[in-house]
Amino acid sequence: MPMLIDPFALLGLPRRPMIDQDLLKKNLRSLVLQCHPDHRTGDTKMFEEIQEASNLLRSTPARLRNLAGEIRITKSIPRAAQELFESTNKALENAANLTNKYHGSTLALLKALLIKELLLARRKLINVQESLHHWHRSLEEELNAIDLRWPNVRSEELMLLSQSFLFAQRWDDQLREAVLKINLISPKNSS
Amino acid sequence: MIDHKLNTRGIEPQGPIVGIDLGTTNSLIGIYDGGFSIIFANSEGSRLTPSVVSYSEELAPLIGHVAERQALLYPEKTIISVKRLMGQRIGDPQCAGRNHLYGKSGDPLKIKLGDKLVTPEEVSAEILKELKSIAEERLGVSVSRAIITVPAYFNDAQRQATRRAGELAGFCVERIISEPTAAALAYGLDKLKDQSKIAVYDFGGGTFDLSILKLDHGLFEVLSTCGDTNLGGDTMDQALMELLLGKLALKNSLDLKSLTRLHQIVRSAKEELSYNEEIILRLPFLHHRASEEVTLTRRELEDIALPIIERTRSLCLRALADAELEAQDLDEVILVGGATRMPVVRSFVEQLFCKPPNLTQHPDEAVVMGALLQGAILQGNLENLTLLDITPLSLGIETFGGLMNVIIPRNTTIPTKAGELFTNARTDQNKMKITLLQGERELAKDNWKLGELELSFTPARKGEARVGVQFSIDANGILEVLARDITSGEEKIIELAHAIDVSDEAVEAMISDSLEHAFEDRDARLFTEAKLQAEEMLPAVENALRELHSLLSSDMQNALRARMDDVRLALKQEELTSLKKGLQELDQATQGLATLLVEKAMHELD
Structure with a gap:
């Protein structure tokens, strides 16, 4: 069920691609203090709406989608990121295989034999993460450019950028998760 | 049973709100009054009431220290650590190694004590009734409103069971709050001007939680939480028991009475070893043997405890990652829970978080202090304090192929709601079943099954009947489901057929599998x-x-x-x-x- 209220208006922010994060925090804080159900001025429904709106605004893909007026999420991968997608997948798969193998073996010796490969897998993950961050920076620049042109922006542009951000974030989450899983096995070394 | 809805701002029961820590090993009750936090002592002068209940044929159940003594005489009628059984089904991992359990696998759990058959909620209600009477005696008025604490990592079923226990004891349960969050509230009360990030490492009798919070001028925001509801001091007691039985060459030959006695000895030995390097245990007449003496060193205890404590490492790292913080970003790591008295736990925490832990909070009392402060907040006596808690587990539904589709991710600020639209898959389909899940695993079957929802469609062609379902998690971390028929505009609250009330074939299959093995050579x-x-x-x-x-x-x-x-x-x-x-x-x-x-x-x- 989509939001009916304009999340930008609810949190007192101008309706445009870039938002002032500090202002969002400040306005959210005062609204939360006012609406939290524990207080006399409390209003659970309002509180939930504020949380939903701030979650939407904080997420760049959701924010751009809202500006484009789209609800649907298309699932195809942006052409520019095809190569990155493949290397991300490979690194993730390799890491998942090794971590599963590690947890599946019962002997300390077998586990120890896997450490070297695991450390290599982590190095690969971190390399992919770096190229992903590089892509993410170029997306930020694009967002900046779109914001300067606002409101002269087509909704297809917004949707494409929204989607790129969505994939960048999802892959980053998955990579971070995979690195964390290896870190849980082997304490961090200076990599 | 008292029938009421939480958080309704209409007619509410009158009187003060007490705070209750319903612990695995001990329980406490207190109140915030005139600017002071007070924890009440029981009739034996102790603020800790052991969470032990002993049933007898004629008399009312005995609770606390007196029940602990009864345990030695009538172990078959006495139950400890009932908190571990809350919201569980027969065959769940928490049931392993427990006596007194009764029922078919997958059934809601019953406990057989002497000739009585009771539920975990009923046992907990007896403890709560005892606490209620302690408070009433000290205050001189009747008490009917309470805040009850639960481990942060308790799921919906465990929270519901706790609320039910409160209602059975005659309380209007104003709020269920998380234990580490409560402890943070107690810690932060005199630091309202500050801005800091803290972790609460809560290692109790039966459960472990790690919560990370941001304190910002009176706004307490929980950023992430992770835990294990089956990991605590109890786990160490069990391991220590086994060591001792081995030392005495008594494995598998003790009766329930001797085991109960040994358990009590082991527990106090564990406590003493926090202050002494070595102790001598005097074991009186176990299993018809002459009394004997066994030496136990702190080193031996630590060798046993360390692998158990080590299990908290990944949970702590997970919580840090979820909060997008590094250990160095934390200003304080606060220890609460009885097990954090152990020197080995303290040095583990120091090494993990790269700083000496903060020991300013009373390990046993911080949680109840927070609960009574929350009571004061709800009564409007602490206006400059606000607590923003989160849901510890992701809520989702089972999709085609047995996968979990997350609807409300873990660590979302509560209260919260999320919607999902369902359509009919074929013409004139009038019903649809949805399985609700809680947990972090990808496969539906690896998560905790909350229960099933049945949606009804108005007759229509394929894809045209639509029902919107709204899932809300309230400030107690408890789920409510509302369905709205888009075609007719009709709304109704759906009762969840709780998984705990239906038997589970999968669990049954697991049990019979393990039985088959027993017959092999x-x-x-x-x-x-x-x-x-x-x-x-x-x-x-x-x-x-x-x-x-x-x-x-x-x-x-x-x-x-x-x-x-x-x-x-x-x-x-x-x-x-x-x-x-x-x-x-x-x-x-x-x-x-x-x-x-x-x-x-x-x-x-x-």
């Missing part, structure tokens, strides 16, 4: 297990020898090869005893190799 099975282990071990040692060739003396390599030959010979002769002995020796001889391998890998990749 034990020795044959043991040999097969040992053989598999040997087949895994021998090539691993070969690999390790190859990797470490230049680092090991030839004497050492020869010694290892000799151990391997022993194992190979035993395999050939199909000799169980010598195979087990050989494997054990090989395992011991290769222990250093594992460390060497890890060091070598780290060194090479640095």
Whole structure:
């Protein structure tokens, strides 16, 4: 069920691609203090709406989608990121295989034999993460450019950028998760 | 049962709100009054009331210290650590090793005490009633409103069961709050001007939680939480019991009465070893034997405790990652829960978070202090304090292919709501079943099944009947489901058929599987297990020898090869005893190799 209220208006922010994060925090804080159900001025429904709106605004893909007026999420991968997608997948798969193998073996010796490969897998993950961050920076620049042109922006542009951000974030989450899983096995070394 | 809805701002029961810590081992009750936090002492003068209940045929149940003494005489009628059973089904992991349980696998859990059959909620209600009367006696007025604390990682079923226990005890449960959050509230009360990030490491009798919070001028925001509802001081008691039984060569031969007595001895031994390096246990007449003395050292306890404490590491790292913080970003790590008295826990936390833990909070009392402060907030007596808690577990539904589709992710600020639209898959389909799940695993079956929802569609062509379902998690972390028929505009609150109330075939299958194994020839099975282990071990040692060739003396390599030959010979002769002995020796001889391998890998990749 989509939001009916304009999340930008609810949190007192101008309706445009870039938002002032500090202002969002400040306005959210005062609204939360006012609406939290524990207080006399409390209003659970309002509180939930504020949380939903701030979650939407904080997420760049959701924010751009809202500006484009789209609800649907298309699932195809942006052409520019095809190569990155493949290397991300490979690194993730390799890491998942090794971590599963590690947890599946019962002997300390077998586990120890896997450490070297695991450390290599982590190095690969971190390399992919770096190229992903590089892509993410170029997306930020694009967002900046779109914001300067606002409101002269087509909704297809917004949707494409929204989607790129969505994939960048999802892959980053998955990579971070995979690195964390290896870190849980082997304490961090200076990599 | 008192019938009311939480958080309704209409007519509410009158009177003060008390705070209750309903613990695995001990429970406490208190109130915030006139600017002071007060924890009430029971009739024995203690603020801790043991969470022990003893039933008898004629009299009302006994609770607390007196029940603890009854446990020695009538262990079959006395129950401890009932909190671990809240919201569980027969066959769930928490039931392992428990006495008194009754029912078919997958059934809601019942406890058999003497000739009485009770539920975990009813037992908890007895403890709550006792606490209620302690508060009423001290205050001189009747008390009917309460805040009750639960482990942060409690799921919906466990929270519901706790609320039900409160209602059975005659309370209007104003709020269920998380224990580490409560402890943070107690810690932060005199730091309202500050801005800081803290972690609460809560290691109690039965559960472990780690919560990370941001304190910002009176706004307490929980950023992430992670935990294990089956990990605590209890776990260490069990391991210590086994060590002691081994020392006394008494394995499997003690009756319930002696076991109960030994358990109490073990518990106080564990506590004493936090202050002494070595103690002598006097064991009176266990199992018709003369009384005897056993020495126990702190070192022995720590060897047992460390692997258990180690299990908290990944949970802490997960919570940090979820909060997008590093250990160095935290201003304080606050310890609460009885198990954090152990020096070995304190040094573990110090090493993990790279700073000495904050010991300003009373390990047993911080949680109830927070609960009574929350009571004061709800009554409007602490206006400058606001608590923003989160839901610890992701809420989702089962999709095609048995996957979990997350609807509300873990660590979302509560209260919260999320919607999902369902359409009919074929013309004139009038019903649809949805399975609700809680947990973090990808496969639906690996998560906790909350229950099933049945949606009804108005008759329509395929894809045209639509029902919107709204899932809300309230400030107690408890779920409510509202369905709206888009076509007719009709709304209704759906009762969740709780998984706890229906039997679960999967659990039953698991149990019968394990029973089948029991009938197999034990020795044959043991040999097969040992053989598999040997087949895994021998090539691993070969690999390790190859990797470490230049680092090991030839004497050492020869010694290892000799151990391997022993194992190979035993395999050939199909000799169980010598195979087990050989494997054990090989395992011991290769222990250093594992460390060497890890060091070598780290060194090479640095």
